[in-house]
Amino acid sequence: MGPGGNVVVLPVVAGRVVRDPALTTFEAMLDGWRSQQLARGLAFSTISAREQVVRRFQGYCNEWPWVWTMVLADEWFTDLRVHRRVAHSTLRSVQGALRQFCWYVTDPTYGWAAECEARFGTHPVQVVTEANAVAHVQANESRPTKRAFTHAELQDFLDHADEQVLRAQTLGRKGWLAAYRDAVVFKIAYSYGLRRNEVRMLDVTDFGANPHGPGFGAFGVAYVRHGKAMRGAPPKRRSVLTVWDWTSEVLAEWIHEIRPAYRPGPRDRALFPSERGERIGLSGLNRTFARYRRELGLSDGLDMHSLRRSYVTHLIESGFDALFVQQQVGHEHASTTSLYTCVSSDFRTRTLTRALTKTLDQLPSTLEER
Structure with missing residues (x-):
C-alpha cells in the first residue's frame, strides 16, 4: 500500500513484474507527482520534461530519492556545467524540476516521507535550495555573442x-x-x-x-x-x-x-x-x-x-x-x-x-x- 491507502502498482519490465521495493516506490512517486501536476493543469510536455530530469538525476547518482542529498545534487550540477556545458537557463530549469519533485515527496500531505521511513528507515529531503540553485537575476540570459543580423x-x-x-x-x-x-x-x-x-x-x-x-x-x-x-x-x-x-x-x-x-x-x-x-x-x-x-x-x-x-x-x-x-x-x-x-x-x-x-x-x- 502506498500513501493515502492507495495500492502501489508493481512496474513491468520486459514482460515480467519487478518486485524491487525501491524501484516500485520510486515509480509510484513519479506516478503520484504526475497526477499532482495534471491536477494543477500543467501541460503534458512540461510534466514529461520534468520527469526526465528526475530520472536523469537518479541515474547519475544511482541513489533513490530517500537518500538524495544536496552534495549529490551539487555534483550533478557541477557535471552539467563543467562537462556538459549547459546554458545558464538550462541549469536553472533542471534545478527547478528537481526542486518541484522534492517538494512533492517531502510534503506531509502526500505521505511519502512516512512511507519511506517505514520501508527504508530514512526519508526524502529537499536537495535544491537557495544555497545551491542558480539565481534568476536578469531578464536576458542568452550569451553576449547572440545578436541580430545586419x-x-x-x-x-x-x-x-x-x-x-x-x-x-x-x-x-x-x-x-x-x-x-x-x-x-x-x-x-x-x-x-x-x-x-x-x-x-x-x-x-x-x-x-x-x-x-x-x-x-x-x-x-x-x-x-x-x-x-x-x-x-x-x-x-x-x-x-x-x-x-x-x-x-x-x-x-x-x-x-x-x-x-x-x-x-x-x-x-x-x-x-x-x-x-x-x-x-x-x-x-x-x-x-x-x-x-x-x-x-x-x-x-x-x-x-x-x-x-x-x-x-x-x-x-x-x-x-x-x-x-x-x-x-x-x-x-x-x-x-x-x-x-x-x-x-x-x-x-x-x-x-x-x-x-x-x-x-x-x-x-x-x-x-x-
Missing part, C-alpha cells in the same frame, strides 16, 4: 540559401526541393519574427487576408497557433500582420508551385513538409542554418533565433511603433522586446542627428525670446 548579413544569408537551390538543380540533384523549402523557412521566420517551432508548426491554412493591407492578398496575416507558452500552459496564439512586400510572393510561389512536389495528401496541412514525416524537424533546420553560416564565414553569435531578433531590430529601424512590434512578436512586456532590439550604429547616428537638428532648429527662436 541588413547586409541577412541579405547574404538569404541569397546563399537561394543559391543552394540553383546549385542542386544545375547538378541534377534531388536535394533542390529540400534546399528550396529551407530557404523559404528562413525567409518566413524572418518575415514574421517567428521562433523555430512557430515557423515549423505553420499549416497552409494559417494565413488570411488583411482588409487594411489588400496588397498582400491572401497572405496579409499569419495565424501563429504554437506560440511560446507560459510555464505549464498551452501554446499561445497570436496574429502577425505581414509587413514586407515580398513575403506574400514567397508564400504564394511556395504553396501553389513548389510544395505540391512533396505530393502531400488531402489531409496533410503542414506548410513545410519533410521527406520522412509530416513536417520538417528542428534539428534539420539547425544543421542547415549552421552550415550556411559556416560557409559564409558569419559569426557564431548568429543562430536561427537571430532571424527573430533581426525582425524586431529592422522594424524599429524602419520606424514602426514599438507597441506594434511588441504585439507582432507576442511579448507580454515592452522590456522583453527591447532586449531583442540590436539597432545598428548607423541607426543610432541617424537618430542622434535628427534630435540634434531639431534642437538646433529651435535654438534661434529660443534665443530671440530671451
